[in-house]
Amino acid sequence: MDIETFLDGRGGVARTSALHGAGFSRTYIDKAVAAGRLARIRRGIYGMPRDAGAIGLALRHNALLTSLSAAPLYRLWTLHEAGAVHVSPGHKGTPAGTLTHGRLLHPAHPWLPVAGLADVLIHSLRCLPTLEALVMVQCAAQRGDVTVDFLRRKLAGNRNAPARSVLDRVIPRADSILEVLANDHFRRARLRVRRHVELPGVGEVDFLIEDCLVVETDGGTHLEPRQVKKDRKRNNATLIGGHLGLRFGYDDVVHHPERMVAQVLSVLEQCQRGAFGSR
Template sequence: MPGTLTHGRIVHPVHPWLPVAGLADVLIHALHCLPLLEALVMVQCAAQRGDVTVDFLRRKLPGNRNARARSVLDYVVVRADSILEVLANYHFRRAGLHVRRHVELQGVGEVDFVIEDLLVVETDGTTHLEAKQVKKDRVRNNAAVVGGRLCLRFGYADVVHHPEQMVAQVLAVLEQSRRGAFSAR
């Protein structure tokens, strides 16, 4: 067809009644052709819904020529509460940070991330702008600080549109902590 780009053969079952490629082929082609973050979001969504497994995709991408596609799979978060977590996790790990996800902190509850065993980072979608949630988040932030951890919160625009600024802020807090800026005087 004019104006179309053939990405490769269709080797997996097609949609049962629509004239489109099946999900497995779409994801494999996305992993090869799309920018890394776009492919990651597609795979994350399909894996989170249970439509495909990362192991299945990894098996379908053998050899050196598929190394970049397989590397995307390393950033899929098995249990993500939001796509913001997945994207933030990607950016923090790419910056070389030690990241733990879904950490239970006494008096705080579960937090999205603990970075370098010091800094709590929360990624907030629109529900965190509701008055009841703002109050809950404030209590959790205070409990984290009282428990000896600093806390930063990032919203959609930070994670999606300004990830370099988000990472820079995290790095700045970690550097200040390393220099003793937050020690008792």
């Protein structure tokens, strides 16, 4: 195993003792640094060059990454990359240019300069826009890393009411970040939505809206030739089975949700007017 593989499995950073324990000698480490494969973040701590920025800042200031800045290290869904670094500061004070969060209530990550997952999610619920926080919590909750009820108990009081309202929007299962967002947009449009419905001849569909319109959300894999053929067959089977169908991709769901919802409402309105004949 090379040092890059080892670090990838540890969030991109490790102490010298961990590197030695994995069999990497001082000479090997020095050569990796000289070759640009490894970055010395501070004395006794090394990381991948691409990961040395936020992690290095946290280590230099004895701070812990949290909220959106910690999401990649916990492999949580996110809508956007973190701009300013989110930290819970240590004894050296707040690093310049960072977004500061309050005290931690739970144990930190065992080896990375990162707040514990529960604190990361609590901070996200308090500081991030609704949908950004929602997808992070959805990812962690459906993996079984944390429960919504646990987070709700940690967010008591009037000042945490907006954060608790985000928890109300978490769904039992979502196969992709697009599904989370689309479901939220449809619900806010007061549409009657059923998710993961099994249709004869079609299989499981993402959404069945008002019992007549099938909506599928397509990630990047749906652009692969094999998947395109499969989706085409499913589209045909949807119509043959007596349902209308729409498909939306990443750009529709993430960047143009109002247009997506408007198209869904347009089809439903035409259906009510009988534009597609009797079902």
